[in-house]
Amino acid sequence: MVGEMCWCAYDSPLGRMVAVSRGGCLAGLYFDDQRDLPALAASAEMPANGLLGEVGEQLTDYFGGRRRRFELPLLAAPTAFQQRVREALLQVGAGDTCSYAALAAAIGQPRAARAVARALAANPLVVVVPCHRVVTSAGGLGGFSAGLPRKRALLVLEGGGAVQ
DSSP: OOOOEEEEEEEETTEEEEEEEETTEEEEEEETTOTTOOOOTTSEEOOSOHHHHHHHHHHHHHHTTSOSSOOOOBOOOSSHHHHHHHHHHTTSOTTOOEEHHHHHHHTTOTTOHHHHHHHHHTOSBTTTSOGGGEEOTTSOOOOOTTOHHHHHHHHHHTTOOOOO
């Protein structure tokens, strides 16, 4: 059983965020204007305590420059491929970037850069699973479900500097 879905909203310097928990794990973290934000009307917004409170505390520390890595229980990715991409991505440190091609090579599928990009586009854990750290091989920003201005701002926040 996956468990009941609960959610809580947080204000961040880059906009309101919504954290979704399911079965004691973080199932989603979105900016509230993202196109892939799930419909939450059927589930209850919870007070910021327990796991959702910890998410808020870690986000506050991250945006305040006091946290570079999140330590939260994450709901498994829906496919084995997406899970491998996630695990490789979690090895990219704050302030660093990698390309879609490099991430594909890191999971042992060097010709799967486009599949990696699709997996990252479906990432429901923005910021926590740092898909904003993935750029094009030419050094451009690539894509980001929460918008390129936020991707650029997250990279600058982490000390990675500006990207094209």
